[in-house]
Amino acid sequence: MNDINVIKKDVMHVGEMASGAALTVPVYRIQGQGHGPSVYIQANMHGAEVQGNAVIFQLLEQLKHIRLNGDITLVPYANPVGCNHKNGEYTLGRFDPITGVNWNRMYHYDDTNIAAFAKAHQTASVADIERAFKSEMIGQIEQKLNHNIYGLTTGQRIAYQLQRLAHQADIVLDLHTGPISSKHLYCPEYARASAHYFDIEHVLFIPNGFDGALDEATFCPWWQLQLAFAALGRDFPITRADTSQGKDLIIKESFTVELGSQEQIDLALALEDARGILSYLQYQGVMASDEFQPKTMRRYSCMLKDYKALYSPMGGMVDYLAEFGKPLPAGQPLARILRMDNYGDGEPLHAISLDHSVIPILHFASASVNQGTELYKVFSKYSILT
Ligand SMILES: [Zn+2]
DSSP, X not given: OOOOSOEEEEEEEEEEOTTSOEEEEEEEEEOOSSSOOOEEEEXXXXXXXXXXXHHHHHHHHHHTTSOBSSOEEEESSOOHHHHTOEETTEEOOSBOTTTOOBGGGOOOOOOTTHHHHHHHTTTSOHHHHHHHHHHHHHHHHHHHHHSOTTOOOHHHHHHHHHHHHHHTOSXXXXXXXXXXXXXXXXXXXXXXXXXXXXXXXXXXXXXXXXXXXXXXXXXXXXXXXXXXXXXXXXXXXXXXXXXXXXXXXXXXXXXXXXXXXXXXXXXXXXXXXXXXXXXXXXXXTSBSXXXXXXXXXXOEEEEGGGEEEEEOSSOEEEEEOOOTTSOBOXXXXXXXXXXXXXXXXXXXXXXXXXXXXXXXXXXXXXXXXXXXXXXXXXXXXXXXXX
């Protein structure tokens, strides 16, 4: 197949190491030919969560040949510190080793001016609102990056530069993985219609609350603006599903896409993952194509408040038993914990179960756990996505 798109590469400087070595991130851009939504996709903000880089490779391989209506920006290796943070044979890279802060909790969000912004733009056109609001958000980031005499932490400097790119797009996808995990999607509640277009069986609906992550940092402002307009009696749709024919269409959606387990890439699976993402992008009108259709599958959803961590009731060695992604009946064991110190004069095996049905989504990456280690994360209440 002939390439019809040119892929442009830039190298973004995001910081410096003690030796003076530059911390850089590659940024790939493909320009669309029409007026479709623009897209920002990044991967590997957490060091061990590497599958997203392979997905970006497969996306670029596909996107070369597809006519695009909107611009697409792709950033693999989004966090060069996390990516290179090895200890023995393992990659760490979930927390800044100096401050202990989660790398995906350092983005910026400030909602103090949103109500006033809505009031000032109550009768403005959708296009004018979009332009002004976007420039307001990017301005805040520029201010933080360039006019901050007390400086920024290493993680903030990386996060803000990524966020500046993300704010320029209509659709933001942050590619992560769990530790040992099934695929799942973090989806803002207002964008639930879009969850049908990813090939992901497990969907978490997240409320309008900011906890520092990139998806929230990019959808919360638009959601808050929508609510501020609603309080003034103005309808301000931000998803395709909410927009009736003939109205101005803007799409503002962000997702965290959890692609499976950490510490591994699988290029064949990455192609599947890429096709699922392209199915969603096609639905949003990013591409002039009908090649990518979502798979028929049973999708389960869970509200974020019902996504529960199960902490180990005891220390020991864990035999993880539960199959991911399938409802596990009440009383069935999730895991067995081996305690060889009790062999002969006590109970060496302990079954871990719950008194209600759950869907196990991910578990801890190691068999040895302390009392209180996060053993599993499960959908504690779930429904079939319709
Ligand atoms: Zn992650």
